[in-house]
Amino acid sequence: MGVSYPIPYEMLKKWASETPDKVYLRQPVNRVVQEKTWSQVHDEVLRLASAFLAMGLQKGDVVAILGKNTAEWFITDFALGAAGLVPAPIYFTAGEETIRYVLEHSEAKAIVLGKLDDTAPAKAAIPDGMITISQPYDTLPCDHQMTELISRHEPLAKVNEPGMDDTFSLLYTSGTTGHPKGIVVTFRNIGYSSTKAVQALGYSSDDRLISYLPLAHITERAMVQHVGLFHGCTVSFVESLETFPDDVRNANPTVFISVPRLWMKFQSGILAKLPQKKLDLYLKIPILNSIVKKKIKKTLGLENARICGSGAAPISPAVLEWFCTLGIDITEGFGMSETSGLVAVQYPFKRAKIGTLGKPSNGSEIKISSDGELMISGDCVVKEYYKDPQQTSETFKDGWLCTGDKGEIDKDGCLRITGRVKELFKTGKGKYVAPVPIESLVLENPYIEQICVMGYGLPQPVAVVVLADDVTETVDNKTLRDSLANTLNKINGQLEAHEKLSHLVVADEPWTIENDLLTPTMKIRRNLLEKRYEELISRPTKGGVVMEREVA
Template sequence: MTRRFSSPLEAFNHWVESIPNEVFLRQPVNRKFVEFTFAESNDQILRMVSALHNLGIQPGDHVALLSKNCAHWIMADLAIMAAGCISIPIYPTLGAESIHEILDHSESKAIIVGKLDDYASQKAGIPDILTIGIEMYGTMEHHTWERLIAQHEPSATVHEQTSDELMTIMYTSGTTGQPKGVMHTVGAFAQLINTAIDVIHLPERPRHFSYLPMTHIAERAGIELSSVFRGAIVSFPESLETFAEDLSSVQPHIFFGVPRIWQKFQEKILEKMPQKKLDHLLSLPLIGGLVKKKIKKKLGLSASMANFSGAAPIAVSLKQWYARLDIIINQAYGMTEDCILSHFNLPGQNKFGTVGKPLPGVESKLSAEGEILIKSNCLMKGYYKEPEKTAEMFTEDGFLKTGDIGEFDHDGFLSITGRVKDQFKTDKGKYISPAPIELQLLKNYDVDQVCVVGTGIPQPIALIVPSESGKKKSKEELSQSVWQTIEELNPSLEAYEKIAKAVIMKEIWSVENGLMTPSLKVKRNRVEALHMPMYPQWFDHEESVVYEA
């Protein structure tokens, strides 16, 4: 029987008392893992609590955390909780202006700055508040984590968390509009993690690998807080360059990847072993089994008992491709506002093309317009300082409006068919949901990113960023490949949905150029704002496949 806890601090303290000398966190530095036991982590956390209080931070104050995933992210978050403060995580890829907006809006009194790629350019966004750097990652400030823990004794008192107290304000990465601060309680996370422990079965003290931004609700809950509740061993990658090597060395018991990560893994496999060769090897009885084992080991997924995808839709064709390698991907569905206690496919209960059934404690239904509505004890307390926006998110009977359009099948599995805000009208006046069409186009290995658009033109067009394999092809070959996929797809679409043109984009959409969110979803509104003036010209082009000038 797995132990249940009512708060992160209660869970952490249990492991500190019962297995103090077991490894909790593993941080790679110069290609060697620096390990922190539960006792060592606790000692640093309690010293940081003393330091925060000594520097004038009071219980209830807001303390921000700006860092890529690392051992100190988790220690800092636990220290903020243990000091009785409320954490404000900030995406490590944000620029100075966005950082300043969040620190200002959240009224943060202090910020802990950890592992970053370009702190020099972000530093200007931090106003005159208490700033604590971490020497291990080269973020030097007047106050550093290392100096403060050397100067302070461990705090004799630790805040006792209650279920209904505010624990964190998480600013959404937002595919549209300004980020909003989602308020969540201790109890919401406790219920979520205890539910996950009940339905996702892992070994005692599992191995976790943390690489997606912990500022995102899925990683915060599924890796950070799950590791605290399960007493897991958490390892991190050192850099993007060492990511594959680090993941392979860890072989975690659970793996979560957004669709783009699964696409990238596939691309790397096919670079080394083209599809025809892979198909042939998999068809051979003994060799096929060995090839599967080798690929899983190389990816780092040989021990994974549950592989998940979330944050954006994943193509069924991609899941089927992985299933042939005995890598089963479970698509999950949730959002910051519902603390991701929503719908999950689970090992043994996995229906491709759906996002699964409601988790225990979740009530879900569809509005008259087909919008998915969710109710549970884990819904947000609201958007910080935004009562009007909060009110807009709920129905009169207390259901959260997800903004997604869906349908349930006769077995109770939910499929998402589109997003309310993503729908657009062509000038024929017909509404189109682009997401299902985009997923079909992503079946083509030459396509990396796609955005189906059509505002102000008679038929939709597909904006396409080619994959690495697509870029290696000549223009003629790539055009032929893309248009063949569209010709295969169009007969299955309604007349007004049929794709009239494909436009090959000249630059990739990334977090850096503002065309993707930190959780790697395409920012449709930014892509549209940039390219909409060109739609009529592209639509009228004589070629079926147009190259952006």
């Protein structure tokens, strides 16, 4: 039968009963924070659940959610679960093709629309006749308005009571290649992720979280939304990209989870105001050391953060070391959509273990196959890929998830990811190269924000890099080129002959979600980057550092 865990609605009811007047959700609207208590959220969830069923939706029906992170997103998700409906979140940055695919593949009967920067893709993708519900933000005209539905329906009398192996949600991957995969997450999976997987992190009702990474991604859904729900935490939201710094400071989080790209933006922002030489000098002076560290933490909004975390993609150990010098210890965690969240975490933080992902979380097992692939087992592992028995049989074998990641386990039992099994490429010399470890070395240079090492069929690999914001405006050309050249020479000195980079190409424009070169979770779309730069990196150069415009 397996272990049983609380279901999300049980936890909502628990906190609404035990701490009815405690603030649960904090939503900034027009720079005023609107607060909802546990009892208010509980009441709205039951009323919205009743409204969903009154529309004719039936237990097991799929309902899509498309919008930015808001208090209403949480309430919508909880209401769907209470009504026995299955949420299918869609990334709010998704284009028309992806939205249409998810709606068709999931066979969604309805869609809830929230805050969107661009409503055109949704308008083009939503089929005629689909039930539409709008959250209280500027979005598409809809059949129903969430606020009105809540006001005119009585709370649901009989809440759905799912079994552990019933479907909690359909989760669609961010699609690094091709169409996103639909993943069936069960109530056992989310229960495990919200309890056992995070025991080492010591969450409590005193913790304050901030929700801003896409809720369509398992990291945010499990580690913020549902961990916050299961442990009674207060959760704040962000109003916009422009207000993000103020909103983080206002939230004053005790746990702050982010992705490598944002940590690197924080780093470049600090260095733009306080160059490395001056920063090093200040940190050497005892009376200034603590003042500088405290000011930086306060500026970032992290002065009271007991845990700072990084996940969803690899982060350079050099970046983690750099933040350590400022008194900001970033604990790295590992998980996948297929593991419904966290599998391993480097906590309590140990500086000597930077570069590892810590030990498996309570209840998860890991092992390395004979060909170096990381395998995972336990209640974290999801049920299957939706409507894809072939992919399911290839990925889930004898109770183990074949992750596709190459990994190592050190003598202390700590996990290290060394690349992707399928990301190896063969150079023209017939030698295989793993790009991820090389990319991690290049990212030690603080002027570089993004990188992709490629070189299938070439004599030697090439690194295409994107500079951090404003670098070309704040750093003179000679200093920049010298720094990049030194990085190239340094890392080539650490690599095997067949891995050495022939040169660095500095790209003209950043890789973004909008130009489709990043997934919504900020991972590079390696296949699209290789296609985009294929001709460019094949052109002969004198080596060293070259700008894209110089060889284009």
